[in-house]
Amino acid sequence: MSARRILIIAVITAFSLVTACSGGGASDGTTALPNGADLVRKAADATRAVKSAAFSMETEGTPPVPVKKASGRLSGTGDADGTLQIDVMGSLQEINFVLIGETVHFKGVTGGFQQMSRSQLAAIYDPSAILNPEKGVVQLLTNALDAKTQAAEKLDGVDTYRVSATLSQQVLATMVPGLTQSVDAVLWIDKATSRLLKADLPLTGGKVIVAFSDYDVPVQVTAPAK
Template identity: 80%
Template sequence: MSARRILIAALVAALSLVTACSGGSSDDQAALPGGSELVKKSAEAMRGAKSAAFTMETEGTPPVPVKKATGRLSGTGDADGTINIDLAGSLQEIQFVLIGETVHFKGVTGGFQKISRSQLAAIYDPSAILNPDKGIVQLLGTALDPKTEAVEKVDGTDAYRVAATLSQQVLATMVPGLSQGVNGRLWIDKATSRLLKADLPMNGGKVIVTFRDYDVPVQVTAPAE
């Protein structure tokens, strides 16, 4: 077979593959559940969450003071973890342990100090994430025009990717300093309907929040003084 015929055969095969893939994608899209149904089921599933671990991190330079946060959350509102916050242009890492109305916190140097929960909330209150009156449940319940886009894996778990307009008022409880609504994307666990990830584009960059270890027992204890 001549080189010209080999090239033509290769092009035909490639075009056939593209056509087949395009047809499959269309069928898959039609088979996806509706976005409204998914966010409603996810809100119901999140209402029953007893605990979770979370990570919040930024890409680029979005206009929020907390640049990264990681931690564990209990259903009772206790939490522990670390916060990286921009204070007057200087990035500071703070360890926190939130028990009841008391927050134990520690910077890079020195020991733990105490502030009240309300004082922490002015900076960042991670316990609001699982609070059904403030956090994820409200975020899902107020999502506007949700559209299911695809099935993707998040850390090896099959999830529906849903695009939606998300409320600034609700998001601000989880991403302090956020001053705008967001056209974001949510990844909802296909098996459990729990929220696995939120991608929140905004001016200058984005904030990505991920969740894992739902209902794994969390025991938060005060640090030694």
């Protein structure tokens, strides 16, 4: 075999090895991913510092939870406003709420605003618990188990890490009433801020999807006009 042919074979072989090595790293997609437990811990720390946020919750399928849809704004002081869609004996009822201090102003599709106490609303759904560092997202992330980073991907144009983790039923129930089981969830965590952007919670019969946005955008909750 000529020296030229040996050189050509050597170059082709070397090129093939380099391509195979670089291709394997790229297709694997996990080599450069950060540790899941570290991401969840950083997300808990980032949430602890949050002063306000917007949230949404919706169900897919027929998971066994009474609140089927919710959205609103949350302040760090515990005040909130938004809407709830609740299953009442098979009928969906939409409620507008304004939570200020210990008073909740609420109304249905018809009629004016009425009042209930914060504790009465909490028996149905307590949005103020979400940013409460002793009850809500902070505790949910702090107590998450077996966190694993699945991928780096974009969520609505934002660079995120997708992380799987088991979330405590006891903590989740403060934000999604009716849950009777721990959940093997999927979380999307903002790469830049470490804040939780979305949680996918599979349940018997369907799933609950919770999303957060407008972190630290000032929220001024005011009582409705009488």
